[in-house]
Amino acid sequence: MRFCLFLGCNMPAIRPDVELAIRLSLQSLGVEILDIDGAACCPAYGTFPSVDEEASLAISAWNLANAEKKGADIVVQCGSCYSVLKIGRYKLIHGKLEEINKKYLSKVGLRYEGKTDVRHVLDVLHNVIGIEKIKSSLKYSLKGMKVLFQYPCHVLRPSKKVGFDDPENPVVFRNLLEALGAEVPRYSREMQCCGGAGGFAKHDKNANLEFLKKKLDAMKDEVDPDCIAVSCITCLMHMDNVQAEMRKLGMIDYQIPVFDFNQLLAICQGHDPNKVAKIATTPRDAVIRKIVGNKI
Amino acid sequence: MIEGRDPELIKEIIELGGHDLLKCYQCGTCIADCPTGLSETPLSAKRLIHIIKLGLREKLLEEETPWMCVTCGGCEERCPREAEPFEIVLAVRRWQCKEDDTYVPLVLGEIFSRGHTQNVLNPIRKELGLPEIRTVANNEEALRKFREMIKETNVYKKYSYIFREE
Numbered sequence A: 001m002r003f004c005l006f007l008g009c010n011m012p013a014i015r016p017d018v019e020l021a022i023r024l025s026l027q028s029l030g031v032e033i034l035d036i037d038g039a040a041c042c043p044a045y046g047t048f049p050s051v052d053e054e055a056s057l058a059i060s061a062w063n064l065a066n067a068e069k070k071g072a073d074i075v076v077q078c079g080s081c082y083s084v085l086k087i088g089r090y091k092l093i094h095g096k097l098e099e100i101n102k103k104y105l106s107k108v109g110l111r112y113e114g115k116t117d118v119r120h121v122l123d124v125l126h127n128v129i130g131i132e133k134i135k136s137s138l139k140y141s142l143k144g145m146k147v148l149f150q151y152p153c154h155v156l157r158p159s160k161k162v163g164f165d166d167p168e169n170p171v172v173f174r175n176l177l178e179a180l181g182a183e184v185p186r187y188s189r190e191m192q193c194c195g196g197a198g199g200f201a202k203h204d205k206n207a208n209l210e211f212l213k214k215k216l217d218a219m220k221d222e223v224d225p226d227c228i229a230v231s232c233i234t235c236l237m238h239m240d241n242v243q244a245e246m247r248k249l250g251m252i253d254y255q256i257p258v259f260d261f262n263q264l265l266a267i268c269q270g271h272d273p274n275k276v277a278k279i280a281t282t283p284r285d286a287v288i289r290k291i292v293g294n295k296i
Numbered sequence B: 001m002i003e004g005r006d007p008e009l010i011k012e013i014i015e016l017g018g019h020d021l022l023k024c025y026q027c028g029t030c031i032a033d034c035p036t037g038l039s040e041t042p043l044s045a046k047r048l049i050h051i052i053k054l055g056l057r058e059k060l061l062e063e064e065t066p067w068m069c070v071t072c073g074g075c076e077e078r079c080p081r082e083a084e085p086f087e088i089v090l091a092v093r094r095w096q097c098k099e100d101d102t103y104v105p106l107v108l109g110e111i112f113s114r115g116h117t118q119n120v121l122n123p124i125r126k127e128l129g130l131p132e133i134r135t136v137a138n139n140e141e142a143l144r145k146f147r148e149m150i151k152e153t154n155v156y157k158k159y160s161y162i163f164r165e166e
Helices: A010-014 A016-028 A053-068 A079-103 A121-129 A131-136 A172-179 A205-222 A233-248 A261-268 A285-292 B008-015 B045-054 B057-061 B074-078 B085-099 B107-114 B124-128 B140-150 B154-158
Strands: A002-006 A032-035 A073-076 A118-120 A147-150 A227-230 A258-260
Touching: A002 A016, A002 A053, A010 A016, A010 A233, A016 A032, A016 A121, A016 A258, A016 A261, A016 B124, A053 A073, A053 A079, A053 B140, A053 B154, A073 A079, A073 A121, A079 A118, A079 A233, A118 A121, A121 A131, A121 A172, A121 A261, A131 A172, A147 A172, A172 A261, A205 A233, A227 A233, A227 A261, A233 A258, A258 A261, A261 A285, B008 B045, B008 B085, B045 B057, B045 B085, B057 B085, B074 B085, B107 B140
Parallel strands: A002 A032, A002 A073, A073 A118, A147 A227, A227 A258
Antiparallel strands: none
C-alpha cells in the first residue's frame, strides 16, 4: 500500500508534529509514504481560486501530475487542500484536463492523466486500512475517555464532488475513535463547523469567537470530554489557539485539549508523545498521561 | 437599460464560475446554515445573487462579505436548486479582483516566490526527525518550473507587480 503524502502549507510550517504523527502511524499500519517531489500550495481557496479559476486548476494539476509520477494516490489531512485538489480534479476530468495540460503543464514538461486520486487520511484509515488492522496496531487505548470529533467540513461537502461518508450523518470519524477505545457521546452541535478557515475571523473577530464558543460550550455542558479529535490542520490550530484567546477575554473558564486523530493513533501505537504531539497551545499533558497509562 | 443597472453583470459572474446562478429562486437555505450568520454583516449568497440579478455593479464591488466565506460547503450541499452558491461566492471574488486590483490577495506573490503561503522549512522538522522537505520550497529546479508555469497564467500577466522571484 503506497500513498503520496500531500503536505500543504500549514502542517509543515506550523504543526510539523502532525506530519510526523501521520507518517509514523500510517507506516505502523504498513503504508509506504511517498513524498511528492516539487509539490506546492494546493492552491488554498483564499489565493488563486479567488482570482482566476484557470490558474488555480493549473496549480492543482501541477500537484496532481507530480503525485501521478510516483504512481500512487494522494493522502492529505488538511481539509482545504483536500477540497481544492479533489474539486480541482473533478473539474479537470469533467472537461478542463486537456486544455490545462496543453496551456500550462506541457510548457514545463508535465502531464496529468487524471489517474492519481485524492483521498483524505480518515478515508484511507477507515476504508483502505480498516478498523481491525488499526485495532491490532495499538499498544495503548483511549478506554475510559470521552472524545468528541470535529469533522472536517471539506470531506463532507459538496457530496457531489468530494467525500466518502454520509454528508449529514457521517460515521467514519466515530468508528475510528471507537476503534481506539474511546467513548464518543452525542451532543447537539456535533456537526457545527469550527469557523477557522477563510476570512471569517479576519472580518469579524467577535462573531467568529462567539460562533466557536457555542460549540465548545455545548461540548463542555453536554459531555465534558477529555479531549477533541480533529483531522484538519485548520480545525486543529483554530480550536486549540482560540481557546487561549477566549480565556483571556473571559469568554470561557475551561479548556478542552485538541489532538489531530493521527496524533492520538500514533500515541496509542506507542510512538513518542513528545514528538508526535509536541506542539499545542491548550495543554495536553494530562490526556497523554492517561493514554500511556492505559496499556492494552 | 435602467439607470445604474447592468444586465451584463449576470453573464460576467456566470463566466467567472457562477455557472448555475440563474437556478437560484431566493429561498435563503444558503444563509440558514452559514457560519458567518452570527456577524452583523453576514455573508449571504442569496443577497449577492439578488444584487447580481439586479445588475448593481457598484453595490457588488463594495461587498466585502464574499471574503468571509469559511469554505465549509454547507450552502453548496443544501441548496435545493443546485445553484452552487459557493462557486458563486468565488466567482464574485474573481469579478471584484478584475474590477479593482486592491482585492487581489498579495499571498499570490508568496506562493510564486516559495511555492507555499508560508515558510515550510521549519527547523523543528529536523528536531522531530522528519525527512527533508521535497516540495518546491526545497527544490530549485522544480521551483523554477513552477514559476515558469505561473508566468503563463493571465493572473501573472495582469498583476505582475505582485510576483517577485525572491
